[in-house]
Amino acid sequence: MGGFSLSNGFSEGSVLRYTCPEGYYPSVKSRQCKNGRWDPKPTRKTQCKMVTCPDPRGFENGDVSPYQQRYFVNNTTSYSCQSGYTFSGSVSRICQPNGKWSGGTPICGRNSDHCPDPGVPPGTTRSGNVFNFDDKVTYNCESKLTLIGSRERVCQKGGLWTGSEPECYADFTYDTPEEASDSLISSLKTNLQVSQQYKEIGGKLDIYIALDVSDSINENDFENAKGVISKLIEKISYYEVSPNYEILIFATDVTRIVSMRDFKIGQKDNLLQFLNKLGDYKYSSKGTGPGTNIAQVYWRIYESMLFEKIIDKKSFLQTQHIVILFSDGQANMGGNPKPKVDQIKDLVIQKDPSREEKLDLYVFGMGDDVNAEDINHLKTDRGNEKFFFKLRDLHDLKKTFDTMIDEGPRIKLCGLYKDYDDGSDSHKRRQYPWLAKISVDVGISLSF
Template sequence: MECKQCLKWLMLAMICPLIAGAPSSMSKRNISCPEENLTITGGSFVLSNNYSDGSLLRYICPNGYYPSIQSRLCQDEQWTPKPKIRKSAECKKVTCPSPRVFENGEVHPYQVKYYVNDTTRYSCNSDYTFRGSKVRVCQPNGKWSGSTPICGRDSDHCPDPGVPPGSSRAGNMFSIDDKVTYRCEKPLTLIGSKVRVCQDGGQWSGTEPQCYADFTYDTPEEASEAFSSSLKSNLAVSQQYEEEDQQGKKITMDQSGKLDIYIAVDASDSIDKKDFDNAKTTIKMLIDKISFYQVSPNYEILIFATDFVRINSMRNFKRNEDKEKLTSVLKDLDDYESKDDKTGTNIAKLYSAILESMIMERDSNATAFSETQHIVIVFTDGQANMGGNAKPKVDQIKHLVTKNDPNREKKLDLYVFGVGKDVNQDEINDLVSHKDQEKHFFKLPDLTKVQEMFDNMIGTVSIFHPK
């Protein structure tokens, strides 16, 4: 009996302090990470929440330099990746991919590495015709100015597709159905088409590849030019046009309303709250730029992290007869303040949600769906840590819209804006469209640069399609 009484008092002694809120070794402590060995040679760093758990440390380097480590995350009293005692992070000089892969000609000067502001000049051997830029300059974003220099012959069905800096090419036959395959030198990542095919019309399929380092970015100016050019060609299908009926009389065909645009923004743990608020502004800017075209698109807007939230669905947008329905959607976007505090990023689930909406549209009206231009625009750093590879879902979207018919490929455009200091560019390259003379993947260091890009689009859009 005495033992039972002792056990009872012992249990009470353990439980009562917890109920009363008294300090206990089991209660949650303020978790923080060490302040040592975090400096970066030649640069500085900023913290999102001091040295507290969940704080993100970002390194900053001067223009023309990049940090050897982009960032660290404070988790469970330690930084990830863990700082090294003997070797601190450092700001390294930005380099451009090696141009020495230039074929059938010469590049001057011949250097082991090419740094910012280094200039190269190109010339062809006899019997070869020069195309591209004869002079190129290494830029602070890690890319060469101008276009790929090429020395080719005019006797082939397709022109020589060239070998972009930092890459190698397998295939030197340029007749109909001939293929060329590209790969990038390590540790560079290939952005664009890995395989291109010579087509009947004398053009190469896909998009010219480029080799990106982790520190390589698009400038707002080049992203603006490429995106607006691609967008113009895709939104143009939704303009009014004239066609002759069976009696030869001209009638106006209105394609407006047959344009479905899906916009999604990453709100996961790797995205700062400031960047999330910026993303909402960016979406509104994008919609504003599209409004310069004489089209009336239908919209679905999604926020995603571990799961996804539809600010509005495509089905409800089309059902809403209110003339102010877009204004209502933008208000709902403004009112959405909750940034998912979960650490997961499930990009596959996002594309699954978009696929689900598209299937509903097809089942609702198969004819209208087949006539619709579908555009998907996603803002993310591509750092998925759950849900698996998103590519199979993207492939399902492609099959749903194009039905494996090359003539229907123009009906679908998949864009991704890779935003941030740590973009998973290899994964993102599999999630975008690869079309001739078009670019669908854009890499920018932050959303302010994306907004600057949209600002640059004002003139190019309004000139072609003023309201």
């Protein structure tokens, strides 16, 4: 049923990866040739097992059917409430090939508390059943599942819960490109629109992009990832926005391809120059160190942010800050990166809850070996938005960004403009609050 691939034949260091058809996963993801032996040592035949979805039977104040021990791909569940409770979420859900349920978490709520019932997502257990101001609920995942999202949520004055709804991921669970794109697009769209408002004074959107090039990321994947980043930056530049960028490559050490300060001091108009710098960076330039120092990359980002604040505090406080990390999360040096991330949060948010939306920390985990539990602590938790994405491979990452910045109904910024000469030394843009697309059938010619 399954297959396998070798990164470098049967040579020392070669990685053997197992693959299975959609809806199945390998009992062992990979092995590496070390000292003439496969590690981990094969003790039994590798098999393709059926994907299951997290147990939905924790559903409270209602009934789930069918009620069975395990739920496999294409199994359908239906939900209903007991008398006196109001239903929200999806009435029926289907177990999908990526190990996640379709639709939204079904909830049977009382509508009598300050905050709505936050529900019990599949695979979780919840402690806390009172939802008034300052009450807390705490979630845990079943054995062998990893909690992604907020473990603890607090009911706020405005009737909203802090953090984001938790999800339980198995080792084989992943986000589809469509899920990642849909979750990312609304945040990106908002930030682009904010940047448009400040374009006359150089833009108020600072984007930091960090790419893992450690030994756990092979050279081919690294080259593909560079192309994805270039495409993302290039497509953002199509719109009437002026983001500022810092691009970092990290393994044992961190290399700045371009710093935020360099980008802002007169060189920002030459975006192509920086994209070429990224394209020219060689995989071999990372050195021979085997480490993955995620803590250091966040520390370098913190240094850049602190410098920007020292230079112009007013502008810093007006700026929207976005950090995007691409990694498998397999940090093995530099210590725990979470304290560095907390420093970034303190610098931007300054203990003011109203400033939380000024910082977006995204993490894209790529490949079979993503350390989802560690990565979960490096992202933003806010307003049921999703900031961590676990993707199968670079192909899915590319597809995510292709969809995210595609022309169509999802992006409704001004996408059409033309340059004209007004007699001065500079060119200006005429903007139109609409997007036009002309399709021509074969054999039909148009003249204007």
